[in-house]
Amino acid sequence: xxxxxxxxxxxxxxxxxxxxxxxxxxxxxxxxxxxxxxxxxxxxxxxxxxxxxxxxxxxxxxxxxxxxxxxxxxxxxxxxxxxxxxxxxxxxxxxxxxxxxxxxxxxxxxxxxxxxxxxxxxxxxxxxxxxxxxxxxxxxxxxxxxxxxxxxxxxxxxxxxxxxxxxxxxxxxxxxxxxxxxxxxxxxxxxxxxxxxxxxxxxxxxxxxxxxxxxxxxxxxxxxxxxxxxxxxxxxxxxxxxxxxxxxxxxxxxxxxxxxxxxxxxxxxxxxxxxxxxxxxxxxxxxxxxxxxxxxxxxxxxxxxxxxxxxxxxxxxxxxxxxxxxxxxxxxxxxxxxxxxxxxxxxxxxxxxxxxxxxxxxxxxxxxxxxxxxxxxxxxxxxxxxxxxxxxxxxxxxxxxxxxxxxxxxxxxxxxxxxxxxxxxxxxxxxxxxxxxxxxxxxxxxxxxxxxxxxxxxxxxxxxxxxxxxxxxxxxxxxxxxxxxxxxx
Amino acid sequence: xxxxxxxxxxxxxxxxxxxxxxxxxxxxxxxxxxxxxxxxxxxxxxxxxxxxxxxxxxxxxxxxxxxxxxxxxxxxxxxxxxxxxxxxxxxxxxxxxxxxxxxxxxxxxxxxxxxxxxxxxxxxxxxxxxxxxxxxxxxxxxxxxxxxx
Numbered sequence: 221x222x223x224x225x226x227x228x229x230x231x232x233x234x235x236x237x238x239x240x241x242x243x244x245x246x247x248x249x250x251x252x253x254x255x256x257x258x259x260x261x262x263x264x265x266x267x268x269x270x271x272x273x274x275x276x277x278x279x280x281x282x283x284x285x286x287x288x289x290x291x292x293x294x295x296x297x298x299x300x301x302x303x304x305x306x307x308x309x310x311x312x313x314x315x316x317x318x319x320x321x322x323x324x325x326x327x328x329x330x331x332x333x334x335x336x337x338x339x340x341x342x343x344x345x346x347x348x349x350x351x352x353x354x355x356x357x358x359x360x361x362x363x364x365x366x367x368x369x370x371x372x373x374x375x376x377x378x379x380x381x382x383x384x385x386x387x388x389x390x391x392x393x394x395x396x397x398x399x400x401x402x403x404x405x406x407x408x409x410x411x412x413x414x415x416x417x418x419x420x421x422x423x424x425x426x427x428x429x430x431x432x433x434x435x436x437x438x439x440x441x442x443x444x445x446x447x448x449x450x451x452x453x454x455x456x457x458x459x460x461x462x463x464x465x466x467x468x469x470x471x472x473x474x475x476x477x478x479x480x481x482x483x484x485x486x487x488x489x490x491x492x493x494x495x496x497x498x499x500x501x502x503x504x505x506x507x508x509x510x511x512x513x514x515x516x517x518x519x520x521x522x523x524x525x526x527x528x529x530x531x532x533x534x535x536x537x538x539x540x541x542x543x544x545x546x547x548x549x550x551x552x553x554x555x556x557x558x559x560x561x562x563x564x565x566x567x568x569x570x571x572x573x574x575x576x577x578x579x580x581x582x583x584x585x586x587x588x589x590x591x592x593x594x595x596x597x598x599x600x601x602x603x604x605x606x607x608x609x610x611x612x613x614x615x616x617x618x619x620x621x622x623x624x625x626x627x628x629x630x631x632x633x634x635x636x637x638x639x640x641x642x643x644x645x646x647x648x649x650x651x652x653x654x655x656x657x658x659x660x661x662x663x664x665x666x667x668x669x670x671x672x673x674x675x676x677x678x679x680x681x682x683x684x685x686x687x688x689x690x691x692x693x694x695x696x697x698x699x700x701x702x703x704x705x706x707x708x709x
Numbered sequence: 710x711x712x713x714x715x716x717x718x719x720x721x722x723x724x725x726x727x728x729x730x731x732x733x734x735x736x737x738x739x740x741x742x743x744x745x746x747x748x749x750x751x752x753x754x755x756x757x758x759x760x761x762x763x764x765x766x767x768x769x770x771x772x773x774x775x776x777x778x779x780x781x782x783x784x785x786x787x788x789x790x791x792x793x794x795x796x797x798x799x800x801x802x803x804x805x806x807x808x809x810x811x812x813x814x815x816x817x818x819x820x821x822x823x824x825x826x827x828x829x830x831x832x833x834x835x836x837x838x839x840x841x842x843x844x845x846x847x848x849x850x851x852x853x854x855x856x857x858x
Contacts, residue, residue, distance in 0.1 A: 230761045233811050233820060234772045237827035245831060260824060283762055306831070307767040307799070490813050491778055 221317055223247055223254040224267055225279035226286045229302040232260035239281040239305030246309035252317065259287055267291070277320035279312050281305025293599055296323045348626070353435030354466055355626045356600060358428040362622055363607045365420030368413045370614035370659075376410025378658035378665065383407040384414050390654070424618060425449045425459055428625055429466035436470025437477065440490070444469035444498035448506050455511030456518065458550020459621045463628070464510060469502045514551050521555045533570065533647045540571065541578030541643020541679070545635035548582055549618045561656045569652035573666060576615050577646040577675045578639035580659055583612030583619030584676070585638045585683020586631065592684060596691040601626070612680075615659035623687075630694060634686035642679025646672055713822060714785040714852050717742055719845040723788030723806060728763075729756065731794045732773045735786035735808040744784040745810060751779040755808070763797020770830055771796030771803035780810040783823060787848060789840070805839055822856055829855050 225243050229235035240256040247254035255275075257267045259282070269291065272278075278292045280299035296319035298312055305312060372380045382389035384407050386396025397403050403415050426449030433445030448465025455461065476494045521543075528536055543556035560575030590597045590605030597605070604622045611619025624631040649671025655662045666672050718738050725731030729752075736752055739745040754775035758764070764772045771794060786808040793802030807830070809823060829835045835855060842848045 231758050231774060231776055233776065233823045234764070234774050234809055234827045235766075237824040238766065238831055241828035241831040258824065260820070301762075303762070303766070 221252045221277070221320060222271075222275045223252055223277055223279060223313065223316055224272055224275040224292075225254060225256045225305075226259060226267075226282060227256060227280075227302055227305055228259035228282040228284050228286060230284055235283075235302045235306065236260035239302045239309070242306045242309035243279060243281065243313065246313045250310065250313055250317070252313065254313075259284075277316040277323075279305070279316050281309075281312065290599055296320050350432050350435040350467070350470065351463070351626050352598070354428045354430075354432030354463075355622050357431035357434075358424055358625070359600065359604055359622055361420050361423050361427055362604065362611075362618065365417045365424070366611040366614075366616045366619050367607060368417030368420065369616055370417075370610045372410045372414035372417060373614050373658050373661045376408065376414065378655040378662040380407070380410050380414050381657050384411050384418070421618060422453065424621065425453050425462035425465075428459060428621075429462040429469065432463065432466025433469035433473065436467070437473035440473045440477070440494050440498070441470045443495050444473060444502040447499050448502040451503055451506040451511070455507065455514055456551050456554060457506075457510060457514050458547045458553065459618075459625055460547050460550050460628070461506070461510060461514070463625060465502060465506050468505060469498060472498045472501050518551050518555050521552065522559070525555065525559045534644045536571070537574040537578075537643035537645075537647030538640045539643075540575055541581075541639035541641065541646075542636045543639075544575060544578035544617065544643065545582050545637070545639025545683075546632060548620050548624055548635065553579070553617065557656075564654070564656060569654055569667065570647060570650060572656060573651040573653035573672055574643040574646040574675075576653055576657070576659070577651070577672060577679065578643040579617040580612050580615050580676055581638040581642045581679035581683055582617055582624075582635035583608035584680040585612075585634065586620050586623045586687060587612060588680055588684040589634075589687045593688045593691075596688060597623075598626075613660045615657055627691075630690040631687060634683045634690060637686045638679040638681075638683025640679075641682040642675045645675035645678050649675060651675065712849075712853065713783060713826070713856065714787065714849050715742070716845040716849045718744075718784065718786040719848050720786075720788040721845060721848070723790040723794070724792070725790070725794055728759070728765075728771060728773065728794055728796050731771075731788065731790060731806055732756075732759075732808055735773075735788050735806065736810075738786045739780075739784055739808070739810055742784075744782050745777075745779055746781060747779040751775065751777050751810065754779070765796030765798030765803050766830070767798050767800045768833075768836065769793070769802070769804045770798070770836070771806045772809060772827070772830070773806070774809035774811070776811045776813055778813045780812045783812060783820075784810045785823075785826065785852070786810070787839075787852070805836060825857055826852070826855075 227236045227239040236258050237260060240258045243256055244254055255267055255271050272291055275295060277296040280286050281302045281304060283302045298316045298319060300312060379389045383394045384397060386394055397406050403412055426446045429449030430442045430446035433441030445466045448469050449462045452461030452465045473494060476498060540556045543552045546552045557575055560572040563571035587605040587608035590602045594602050601623060608619040620635055649668055651672035652667035654665045663669050720734060723731055723734060725734055732755055733752055736745060736748050740748045745751045754777035755773050758775045759773055788806040790804050790806060793804050796803040811823060838851055839848060842851055
């Protein structure tokens with residue numbers, strides 16, 4: 221029988237290797253083959269995907285999370301603490317063998333690599349791996365934050381956002397919540413959900429950036445990545461800004477690590493110099509080099525849109541829709557959204573409807589694509605597709621970010637096309653909307669809801685088809701291989 | 710690269726009321742050899758690690774360890790405790806105690822050496838040889854022999 225195992229422990233200098241040795245000894249003694257990946261401080265040599273594919277069962281002896289667990293999806297797994305691997309290795313091996321025998325033969329055919337890709341990844345695959353690392357750590361924030369906000373809208377009504385943030389909604393003025401601990405009294409239970417969800421969402425970009433840098437440069441990458449991500453949020457650069465911040469932070473730390481310091485200086489390097497220099501460099505670049513042009517581009521776009529007000533309504537809807545789908549909550553999306561809110565304030569309700577339709581489409585279209593052509597998506601993406609239905613229906617465009625951050629070049633065109641279709645059709649049907657948010661749950665505030673729904677369905681279909689077409693057409697050999705080779709999320 | 714272990718890092722009559730005392734004795738050896746700059750800081754790091762999960766392993770082994778900024782060179786201190794010291798292993802106290810000190814930014818070649826030492830500890834014959842070695846020099850030689858150079 222062929223086994224694979226992963227061992228890891230908090231410090232990664234002792235137990236990881238003891239468990240590896242014990243498992244190897246136990247497996248050999250019992251007449252099985254085993255390969256162990258030690259995720260420790262000596263650097264983990266990743267298991268060859270071909271070896272994983274051929275394995276009959278998997279053993280985890282780990283006290284910290286096994287990295288890239290999805291590589292083993294579908295295999296019979298025995299897991300325990302690292303000490304169990306050391307003290308009771310034979311028992312774990314035996315259990316793994318039993319599980320492998322009990323598993324139906326059909327349960328094992330997971331990711332068989334298209335090409336037996338070695339551990340060396342090309343630059344494209346590496347980049348994708350880094351992005352996927354960031355996305356995988358971001359996903360729980362998207363799911364938790366998005367669903368909390370969606371529930372708040374469903375049960376709290378469209379006014380919940382205004383109740384929490386303050387402002388006027390449908391003629392009622394709400395006071396902003398000055399002290400977060402007053403929120404239950406002032407905005408009610410659904411307001412609490414909205415607030416928590418919003419905070420979770422505010423971490424999307426910092427976590428994305430921090431863990432892209434982590435994927436590139438290990439622990440040292442997290443600080444500059446997170447700080448760069450926070451600045452991306454502060455300057456309104458959205459998730460694309462987060463991608464830039466993360467890659468930048470990772471690259472800077474990788475470069476700093478190349479500096480050879482003598483033994484005495486090495487501790488200082490790690491504890492002070494690298495964090496200090498990398499955080500400053502990333503922060504400075506994000507603020508000054510990235511932030512400023514974005515702000516200028518935004519004001520230029522805003523002026524440009526204002527000049528377009530007279531043009532054909534359908535064309536305006538098309539442009540706004542494409543903008544909504546471009547960066548999914550980023551600067552361009554914000555300009556389009558604020559244009560809709562501005563129109564709302566001046567009594568034009570159709571623009572807001574087009575903007576919301578276009579903002580609902582990206583998560584919906586990608587969710588549909590994961591159902592129609594699941595094979596084009598990683599397992600984690602298929603999972604987040606399930607939440608994306610609810611997020612899209614609630615006009616939480618950010619639900620599409622995990623897809624876009626992992627594969628921007630194919631996903632962003634798809635969300636732009638879908639947004640454009642939805643925006644144009646919504647305008648063509650003359651649908652209107654009196655609330656600046658809420659998604660399908662504020663259908664009561666929508667004029668011509670039938671037309672609005674048709675616009676959303678058409679946009680969803682367009683995003684779905686486009687994403688499938690691009691992912692199929694561009695599935696270069698590198699991607700096909702990395703899909704299997706890559707420890708996707 | 711300096712040796713991971715030398716005879717003056719070995720205490721064949723290790724005593725201590727509990728694992729923290731025993732660890733402190735071994736840490737003192739490391740400090741005396743100039744391998745640890747701040748004993749208290751280093752012990753705090755070891756203790757933090759120990760609190761995550763006791764480092765005792767069945768078969769009479771305790772391996773307190775830490776990666777710490779107070780360590781100048783990857784080092785191993787070894788103690789034999791005839792009366793046994795509890796390191797939290799399920800089958801009872803440890804009579805072989807390894808204190809592993811790794812610098813915070815240790816290069817991976819050092820880590821590889823520590824990894825192979827950890828692997829050795831699984832083998833009963835290595836443990837037996839450690840228990841039977843007559844003096845500190847013999848223990849140091851035994852450990853060096855079993856590590857990749």
